[in-house]
Amino acid sequence: MAKHLKALIRFRGGPITVAEYMEEVLTNPNAGFYMNRDVFGTHGDFVTSPDISQMFGEMVGVWSMCLWHQMGQPEAVNIIELGPGRGTLMADLLRGTAKFKDFSQTLSVHLVECSPALRKIQHETLKCVYKGGAEEKPTADGQNSEVVDDRISQISGVPVAWHFDLDQVPRGVPTIIIAHEFYDALPIHQFQKSPRGWCEKLVDVAEDDCQGLRFVLSPGPTAASKLFLTRRMKWASLQEKAEIEHVEVCPQAMKVTADIAKRVGGDGGGALIVDYGDSKIVSDSLQAIKKHEFVHVLDSPGNADLSAYVDFAALKHVVEDAAVGAAVYGPITQSQFLGALGINFRLESLVQNATDEQAEALQLGYWRLVGDGPAPWLDSDDDVNRVPPGMGSRYKALVVVNDKYGAPVGFQ
Ligand code: SAH
Numbered sequence: 017m018a019k020h021l022k023a024l025i026r027f028r029g030g031p032i033t034v035a036e037y038m039e040e041v042l043t044n045p046n047a048g049f050y051m052n053r054d055v056f057g058t059h060g061d062f063v064t065s066p067d068i069s070q071m072f073g074e075m076v077g078v079w080s081m082c083l084w085h086q087m088g089q090p091e092a093v094n095i096i097e098l099g100p101g102r103g104t105l106m107a108d109l110l111r112g113t114a115k116f117k118d119f120s121q122t123l124s125v126h127l128v129e130c131s132p133a134l135r136k137i138q139h140e141t142l143k144c145v146y147k148g149g150a151e152e153k154p155t156a157d158g159q160n161s162e163v164v165d166d167r168i169s170q171i172s173g174v175p176v177a178w179h180f181d182l183d184q185v186p187r188g189v190p191t192i193i194i195a196h197e198f199y200d201a202l203p204i205h206q207f208q209k210s211p212r213g214w215c216e217k218l219v220d221v222a223e224d225d226c227q228g229l230r231f232v233l234s235p236g237p238t239a240a241s242k243l244f245l246t247r248r249m250k251w252a253s254l255q256e257k258a259e260i261e262h263v264e265v266c267p268q269a270m271k272v273t274a275d276i277a278k279r280v281g282g283d284g285g286g287a288l289i290v291d292y293g294d295s296k297i298v299s300d301s302l303q304a305i306k307k308h309e310f311v312h313v314l315d316s317p318g319n320a321d322l323s324a325y326v327d328f329a330a331l332k333h334v335v336e337d338a339a340v341g342a343a344v345y346g347p348i349t350q351s352q353f354l355g356a357l358g359i360n361f362r363l364e365s366l367v368q369n370a371t372d373e374q375a376e377a378l379q380l381g382y383w384r385l386v387g388d389g390p391a392p393w394l395d396s397d398d399d400v401n402r403v404p405p406g407m408g409s410r411y412k413a414l415v416v417v418n419d420k421y422g423a424p425v426g427f428q
Pocket of ligand 1: 102
């Protein structure tokens with residue numbers, strides 16, 4: 017990946033944007049971080065809420081079912097997940113809602129996933145089979161090849177299809193969209209105030225070290241600063257404008273959000289976006305994580321996850337400016353969201369039927385989802401490493417829904 021990036025920079029005859037760097041590092045088809053392996057879990061690079069506890073996907077299932085009631089209980093619903101990772105959230109959602117057949121049998125699952133390796137894992141997690149019963153169907157030329165759109169999940173017997181892009185998911189059907197830790201992986205541009213005005217942070221080959229890459233600042237405004245920074249600054253408060261020295265802008269997040277608004281505004285339905293971030297301009301949040309440790313953003317490209325805080329304020333403005341029949345609510349904290357959906361009652365009922373060991377794991381998972389800061393019962397450094405800080409207030413939930421329904425559950 018490092019070689020490829022340096023070749024790209026030389027070929028271009030100059031530095032690339034941070035957004036281009038992030039996109040190459042995460043989703044380059046040959047060596048992108050997500051593309052060829054399972055990066056999640058204790059043995060991977062990072063752990064996310066669905067893998068911490070089954071209760072996360074179950075609560076998102078409860079939220080989806082409540083929204084379906086607000087939607088007027090349509091007979092057919094596309095449930096779309098953006099960036100499903102291992103597929104754990106969707107599996108827990110389908111399992112948790114399977115017995116409510118009125119709802120569960122209306123669903124067609126659409127997974128938007130760019131990584132072939134993760135698509136395979138999602139197929140397994142959702143216990144998918146081809147409708148004909150065969151694992152893989154031969155193509156016309158007689159060679160085995162994946163057929164992407166005739167699978168069903170044995171968890172609840174509903175169809176599952178994969179897409180590279182939200183645009184590829186069929187329109188015209190009421191839709192529930194879920195994006196958990198998807199937005200933080202979308203490429204951002206970084207801008208910096210300098211004596212020359214606002215400049216863009218770029219990635220160049222390091223002169224002194226033939227192995228490495230370095231950050232440089234553009235000599236003046238760039239195409240991205242003229243387009244995206246200008247747009248973002250229009251929404252900034254006077255105080256933000258006066259104080260801010262660094263700004264991150266994520267054009268893809270804005271585009272996806274505008275597309276979501278159009279879809280739920282036009283076809284009916286709603287979207288739930290859960291991620292870490294704040295409801296204000298994001299300054300300088302891009303980070304790299306490798307094997308659960310922070311590393312420098314330009315170190316080990318392709319082997320470390322890159323992610324940035326989500327600018328929820330920008331997403332809200334995008335929906336409001338689009339004026340396409342969609343309303344936006346939130347962000348609220350993950351702990352408020354899961355609390356409103358009754359996660360504590362779910363915990364109680366799971367603990368009742370659990371062994372002591374399982375109960376301890378459930379309570380720990382519960383705390384990691386809704387707790388805040390370091391776990392209060394820990395005293396040794398060892399335990400602090402074993403139990404990372406709670407995600408209850410760092411993670412936020414934002415919803416975009418058809419404006420006929422009013423606020424969905426948790427956001428009233
Ligand atoms: N939602 C999961 C995974 C989050 S990681 C969880 O919470 O565990 C980000 C996911 O988005 C991965 O599945 C990654 O492959 C996918 N992804 C990242 N960029 C993408 C893009 N541009 N298009 C489609 N999928 C993308």
